[in-house]
Amino acid sequence: xxxxxxxxxxxxxxxxxxxxxxxxxxxxxxxxxxxxxxxxxxxxxxxxxxxxxxxxxxxxxxxxxxxxxxxxxxxxxxxxxxxxxxxxxxxxxxxxxxxxxxxxxxxxxxxxxxxxxxxxxxxxxxxxxxxxxxxxxxxxxxxxxxxxxxxxxxxxxxxxxxxxxxxxxxxxxxxxxxxxxxxxxxxxxxxxxxxxxxxxxxxxxxxxxxxxxxxxxxxxxxxxxxxxxxxxxxxxxxxxxxxxxxxxxxxxxxxxxxxxxxxxxxxxxxxxxxxxxxxxxxxxxxxxxxxxxxxxxxxxxxxxxxxxxxxxxxxxxxxxxx
Ligand SMILES: [Mg+2]
Numbered sequence: 001x002x003x004x005x006x007x008x009x010x011x012x013x014x015x016x017x018x019x020x021x022x023x024x025x026x027x028x029x030x031x032x033x034x035x036x037x038x039x040x041x042x043x044x045x046x047x048x049x050x051x052x053x054x055x056x057x058x059x060x061x062x063x064x065x066x067x068x069x070x071x072x073x074x075x076x077x078x079x080x081x082x083x084x085x086x087x088x089x090x091x092x093x094x095x096x097x098x099x100x101x102x103x104x105x106x107x108x109x110x111x112x113x114x115x116x117x118x119x120x121x122x123x124x125x126x127x128x129x130x131x132x133x134x135x136x137x138x139x140x141x142x143x144x145x146x147x148x149x150x151x152x153x154x155x156x157x158x159x160x161x162x163x164x165x166x167x168x169x170x171x172x173x174x175x176x177x178x179x180x181x182x183x184x185x186x187x188x189x190x191x192x193x194x195x196x197x198x199x200x201x202x203x204x205x206x207x208x209x210x211x212x213x214x215x216x217x218x219x220x221x222x223x224x225x226x227x228x229x230x231x232x233x234x235x236x237x238x239x240x241x242x243x244x245x246x247x248x249x250x251x252x253x254x255x256x257x258x259x260x261x262x263x264x265x266x267x268x269x270x271x272x273x274x275x276x277x278x279x280x281x282x283x284x285x286x287x288x289x290x291x292x293x294x295x296x297x298x299x300x301x302x303x304x305x306x307x308x309x310x311x312x313x314x315x316x317x318x319x320x321x322x
Contacts, residue, residue, distance in 0.1 A: 004121045009070065011036050013078040022125070022223075025066035026118045029059045034223050034231035036078065050077040119264065120238070122222040127242035130220050136211035138183050143299055144247040145182035146237065148256040149198055150190070151274035156198075158278045163201040165282070168275045172207055174288035179210035181299035183247075187216040187235050187254075189261075216240075224263060236264035250304045253295070270310035290314070 005025045009032065011018040018039040023032060029052065033044035052059045052068065059068055150156050155166045178184060186204075188195050195215045199205045204212065221233040237254060241247055254262060255272045262269025273287055294313050301318035302308060308316070 004118055005066075006121075006125070007065065007070070008073050009065075010073055010075045011039065011078055012075050013040055013042070017075070019073075022122065023065065024118055024121055025064070027065050028061060028225065029063050029065070029068075030061040031223055031225060031231050032065060032076075033061070036076075038223075040078075042078070048079050050079055052076055119222060119224055119236070123236045123238040123242065123264070126220055126222065126236070126239040130216075130239060132214050132216070132243065134214050135205075136213055138213060138244060138246065140246075142183045143181055143251040143253070143305075144185065144240070144244075145178050145295065146185045146187050146235075146240070146252065146254040148235075148254075148258075148261065148272075149186060149188040149195065151257040151276060152255055152272050153204075153275075154198060154202060155275050155278035158276070160278065163198075164203070166278045167202050168278075168288055169282060169285050170288040170292070171202065171204070172209065174292050175204065175207065176209035177292040178295050181296065182253075183213045184210065185213050185216060185240065187220065189218045189221060189233060189235075192217040192219075222264075226260075226263075229260075232260055232263075234263045235261045237268055238264065249306050253298070253305060253310070255291070267306055267308075267310075270313055 007023050007025050009020045009023055011020060018036070020032070020035045020039060022035055029049075030044070032052075033047055033049075036042065036047055037044055049058070054060065054063045054068055147153060153168050153171055155168070158166055160166050175184060186195060186199065188198075192215065195217055196205070199212070199215070216235075216239070218233065220239050221235055223231050224234050225231050235254070235256070237249070237252055241249075241252070249265065249268050252268050254265070254269050256262065256269060257272050257274035259269065259271045262271075270291075272291070275281065275285055275287070291313070294316055297316060297318050298305065298308060
């Protein structure tokens with residue numbers, strides 16, 4: 001197996017230095033650009049990386065960093081920042097939940113990504129460095145439910161007088177029901193500040209009928225290279241499994257409206273129908289109600305969640321699948 005070395009690269013841009021601490025020498029220039037984007041909000045196509053050379057020429061996106069002969073703490077000079085770049089950098093982070101395109105037919109590739117040593121090394125780094133703040137205690141014998149927020153529990157884009165109008169119907173009933181069998185984690189591709197605000201707004205943080213174990217934000221995600229899509233951020237359950245040994249693919253299920261978020265653990269993910277246009281769908285959306293039943297049944301009847309096919313959750317029959 002290839003030896004994977006962690007590396008720190010420092011980006012100098014606009015008079016400031018941004019250390020990138022999430023790279024390995026097996027990552028490509030494209031991944032480096034993605035990490036620069038995460039830190040500076042300057043889009044990859046706008047980044048001019050002056051001293052990043054391969055064989056005397058500007059290093060192409062597909063070149064691995066180990067080929068670039070960078071010294072430890074190498075400083076990459078980024079220039080060409082326009083007014084628009086600076087404006088970008090000052091605005092709120094782009095909401096990843098807004099990304100509509102997704103890949104639905106990617107099982108084979110998902111399998112290979114799941115086992116890639118480079119990504120597993122990144123997961124290990126999250127296990128080591130990401131600080132989880134527990135809001136309640138894990139309970140013995142419980143399974144684990146991991147929930148996305150945007151378009152899964154909440155429509156963050158529709159106009160409304162009050163935040164609660166954007167809440168997916170049956171949210172509190174759903175969480176209270178799930179809490180009987182599952183410890184509950186919320187994982188959103190936004191910042192911790194936004195997650196805490198949304199959960200307060202929806203009354204999730206203070207509900208008497210259930211507790212949330214902890215929140216995870218975008219910093220717990222890892223970037224993964226997908227040939228036809230470029231670099232994307234995904235939610236690897238290994239970050240949780242590495243820290244909480246009682247949970248594994250046997251007893252964990254994750255809901256998200258974007259399938260690629262499951263890429264590191266495709267079998268544990270259930271792609272929920274996105275909750276959009278809350279003002280139109282508030283009366284008719286019963287997704288969480290139906291999913292409550294599914295969660296209950298698999299908790300009662302399924303010893304190993306690896307045997308389930310969450311794509312067919314609506315047709316789950318305990319007698320056939322136990
Ligand atoms: Mg979402």
